[in-house]
Amino acid sequence: MAKIFALLHTESDGSLPKAARETLAAAVNLAAQTGGALTVGVLGAGAAAAADAVAGCGAAAFITVGDHAVAHPRYATDAAAATALVQAAGAEIVLAPNTSRFARCLPGAAHRVGAQIDTHIVAVGGEGGAVHAQRWFYRQRILGSFSRTARPWMLLVDGGVCPAWQGPAGTANAQEVPVAFTAEDQRTTVKGVQAPAADAQTIRPDAVLLFVAGAGWTKKQKDGQAHIGDAGVLIQGFLRSAKASLGSSKSLVDIQSEGQETLSFMSHMNQVGQTGSTPRHAKGLATCCHGEEPHAVGWRFINERRAVNLDPNCGWAQGKADVVYVADAFEVITKVNALLNA
Amino acid sequence: MTNGFQIVVCGSLVPDPLQTLEPVTTPQGPGLKNETMLPSVLDPWAAHALFEAANLAKQIAGSKVWLVSLGPKAKLQQLMMTVAQKAPFELVAIDGSASGFTDAHGVAAALADAIGAIPGLDKSRLLLFGGCASASRDASVTLQLVGERLGIRDQFVGVDEIKVQADGSFSILERIEGGQYLSSTCQAAPAVLAWATGNLPEPPNNPQIGMANMRGVMPALQKAKPAAVGVGGIAYEKTEIPAQKRQTRIVKDATADEIAREIVEWIRS
Numbered sequence: 088m089a090k091i092f093a094l095l096h097t098e099s100d101g102s103l104p105k106a107a108r109e110t111l112a113a114a115v116n117l118a119a120q121t122g123g124a125l126t127v128g129v130l131g132a133g134a135a136a137a138a139d140a141v142a143g144c145g146a147a148a149f150i151t152v153g154d155h156a157v158a159h160p161r162y163a164t165d166a167a168a169a170t171a172l173v174q175a176a177g178a179e180i181v182l183a184p185n186t187s188r189f190a191r192c193l194p195g196a197a198h199r200v201g202a203q204i205d206t207h208i209v210a211v212g213g214e215g216g217a218v219h220a221q222r223w224f225y226r227q228r229i230l231g232s233f234s235r236t237a238r239p240w241m242l243l244v245d246g247g248v249c250p251a252w253q254g255p256a257g258t259a260n261a262q263e264v265p266v267a268f269t270a271e272d273q274r275t276t277v278k279g280v281q282a283p284a285a286d287a288q289t290i291r292p293d294a295v296l297l298f299v300a301g302a303g304w305t306k307k308q309k310d311g312q313a314h315i316g317d318a319g320v321l322i323q324g325f326l327r328s329a330k331a332s333l334g335s336s337k338s339l340v341d342i343q344s345e346g347q348e349t350l351s352f353m354s355h356m357n358q359v360g361q362t363g364s365t366p367r368h369a370k371g372l373a374t375c376c377h378g379e380e381p382h383a384v385g386w387r388f389i390n391e392r393r394a395v396n397l398d399p400n401c402g403w404a405q406g407k408a409d410v411v412y413v414a415d416a417f418e419v420i421t422k423v424n425a426l427l428n429a
Numbered sequence: 430m431t432n433g434f435q436i437v438v439c440g441s442l443v444p445d446p447l448q449t450l451e452p453v454t455t456p457q458g459p460g461l462k463n464e465t466m467l468p469s470v471l472d473p474w475a476a477h478a479l480f481e482a483a484n485l486a487k488q489i490a491g492s493k494v495w496l497v498s499l500g501p502k503a504k505l506q507q508l509m510m511t512v513a514q515k516a517p518f519e520l521v522a523i524d525g526s527a528s529g530f531t532d533a534h535g536v537a538a539a540l541a542d543a544i545g546a547i548p549g550l551d552k553s554r555l556l557l558f559g560g561c562a563s564a565s566r567d568a569s570v571t572l573q574l575v576g577e578r579l580g581i582r583d584q585f586v587g588v589d590e591i592k593v594q595a596d597g598s599f600s601i602l603e604r605i606e607g608g609q610y611l612s613s614t615c616q617a618a619p620a621v622l623a624w625a626t627g628n629l630p631e632p633p634n635n636p637q638i639g640m641a642n643m644r645g646v647m648p649a650l651q652k653a654k655p656a657a658v659g660v661g662g663i664a665y666e667k668t669e670i671p672a673q674k675r676q677t678r679i680v681k682d683a684t685a686d687e688i689a690r691e692i693v694e695w696i697r698s
Binding site: 104141159161162163166186187188190191192194195197198199203204205206207219223224225226228229230231232233234235236237242270271274275276277278279280281282286297329341355356358361362363368372378379381391392393395397403404405406407408409410411412413414415418421422423426 | 443452469473474477515525532533534565566568573576578582583584586589600603605608609610611612613615616630638663664666668676678680683689691692695696
């Protein structure tokens, strides 16, 4: 019987992030498919209370590391805590959310426990003792299905792959696993989180719509002049009205780093594609963006896609978008904003 | 900061992102059709790491940059013709597969062995740089595994900024969820920094830097040790490009008003 271990972490306020509950759902499913025994481990601030919050998941045991040393994400202490938890669970298959915190520390923990590790898992299933997984290679271009026979095997599950686990809270009677943190583990001091300015636009995973601005917004328009200020007003107006998330093509943010005038609220944090993010949104609207493959690979998980572009032969028209409007984005978005605000 | 940093950048080649990639099965496991013929570029995130390393070395006197690169020797030689003009570095070449289907654990072992063998490397001054992922394997684990193998316990992933203080400590900004940064300080090297994009533009080609680098590149390529990296413990069952071509409707002759109405209806549906 496989020993399945769902390794989760809390947020700084002690709650479990959505990604953790999604991973827990995947682990519950996997335990049912393989007939395995499920253990849940939680590390971070308020770990015991977080274990209580998922006490109804059917796990045979709950273990935690809630030491002050893991109150904030830090490689050395997180890796030490994760190592202790995996060892205490005697885990063979470890499922963990592919959050920034675990993406940082679990490869190191895997090395310490002699485990194999795979990340960005988009599907996991099993039967008997066999576990199979899927992930993308070459930046969402090639989908690979694979397995490993070595144990332990850690799988970091991407967000949005499973519905979040929902069930009754209770008393988990979680066992705290002691970890001997050393001074060497605490050479790094976490100062805190820098949130973007309240009026800054970033990629927001909770938004239904992704709005992508391409470099065309900064180019000369019909009158032979660039209208970057107008572009900024239009884009920000659209984002407010449509409650959309803001993405960018690489070429647009590169313009800024090269010192040319561009949209001041845009940075590499907005970049979607080969060297940017691969956000998950129900809808995506690309404007003044050519839809070249390095950008379009970042749209892998955007369900409905539309684009506004002056070029009827742009990349979006080559089977990458559902609808391409051959039109001037300045004119269209002006009208769209007026309708959204009417 | 009296002696400067020793900055080792791990970075290899990936297919030019504009190329069409088609998976094929080879005796060694999955591969790409015409893989040896595909034009290559330095992995984009590793390139950011290299530019940030060069910038840091320029600021901190006594610092030096190495580029440790695992790939087929002939392709590395081609790659260096362009990369070597961008930033000063000493190349450490490892001859092996740069396929995205290789196992990160084996790759990490080969990289760690090569770094450990760099003559005169002082771990107390070591900053291990690389991309936070590659555009081929996209595993986001290799650099952390290398760091563990080298015994480095301060690691940062998704880095966009490093600021070094006079005492050798440094502050780091790492990308986390929700467009936020995690701000940390580290007392001193050694540390692992897996870079996101950073904030630097791609440097222009500098023929003088290129000439200086190339003096070391050819000997490094000749000395490149073979590394038996492969799929390792991964049993691939299938690699495929899922059908994703959409039936695109192209709206050519509509007015801005008509298009706007349709877009708003779609947004609200």
